[in-house]
Structures are given as C-alpha cells and as structure tokens.
Amino acid sequence: MSDITLLSHLRQISTPPAPSGAPAQGGNGGFAKALGEALDSVNSAQAEADLAVEQLQTGESRNLHEIMIAMEKADISLKLAVQMRNKVLEAYQEIMRMQV
Template sequence: MNNMNIKGILEPLGSALNIKPGVNKGGEGDFGAVLGDALKEVNQMQLDADKAIEDLVTGKSKNLHETMITLSKAEIAFKLTMQVRNKVMEAYQEVMRTAV
C-alpha cells in the first residue's frame, strides 16, 4: 500500500475522530501525553456508545440510526487503537532485537 492510499483511508477516519493530520511543530506535549489523550478520547467514545445502547433499550432514545453510528465510531476508534498498539509493540520488539 503506498502513501497516497493510506492518506485516502486515514483522512475520513481522522475527520470522524476530529484528528488534524500533520507534524506537531509547536513542541506541545510529548508522545506519552498525545497517546494518553487519544486513549481518553477512545474511552469516551466507548462510554458514549454504552450510553446510547442503554438509552435505546430503556426507551429514552428511539433513534436506532444514531445509536448505530455511535457504535460504529466507537468500534472503528477501538480497532485503530489496537492497530497502533500492535505497531508500537512490533517497533519495540524490533529495537530490542537490535544488537548493540
């Protein structure tokens, strides 16, 4: 997969998750802080999905369409988080295998 195809896939996902692509040139935050913030967002999406299901089941909401959209967003965010985790683990393992 070339770089152009990756951008085509990530741009809609980034807009759905309100992520702005680009390099952080302001020096604000470190990798851990950015990762922590992203995990908090994914967690909030999961909580929102749980609340949407609860509201639908209890009758507080009758909008199945919005509930399904909320669930799909949470699922995609979680899958993306797992892929990032897997890539970070692979990179760590590769660094650990490197001879000094």
C-alpha cells in the first residue's frame, strides 16, 4: 500500500537545488511543477476509485474491501487538496492585507 501524504508526493518529485550562480526561477518549474503533479495524483486516485466502482457494478470485481480502500484514498487525497487550496488562499489574503 502506498503512502498518500503530500509530503511523500513532494519528496518523490523534489529536484536538487540550483547552483549558487543560477537565477532563482529556473526552467524546472519548482512549486508549480510540484503542485501540478500533486493535483495529477489526486485526479488519478479519483479515476482509480471510479474504475473500481464500475468494476464492482459490472461484476468484474468482488473485492469490496479493495474498492472501499480506493474510494477512501481518493476522498482523503481530495480533502488534502482542498485544505491546501484553503491554506494558500489564506496566505494570499494575509499578504494582501499587509500595509506597505
């Protein structure tokens, strides 16, 4: 069974730091790439759960526990993505409230 925490996803896709002479914004994508891959992971978990439910309905699968596990993984990953979005929006709003 694989770990579905955000930290584990970020560790899998992390890249080595840029050399000291290189500009801060390189061509590797950094945060945007990590965020995109995390969202792709959520999408694939949702698709996997949908496929498992479809297989149960058609009679191809009789392992109800595996289907429930896939559905819960998809639910937890979606909740994590929503909480990440909420935290990013809160941080943005806090920055916008700062006086210059």
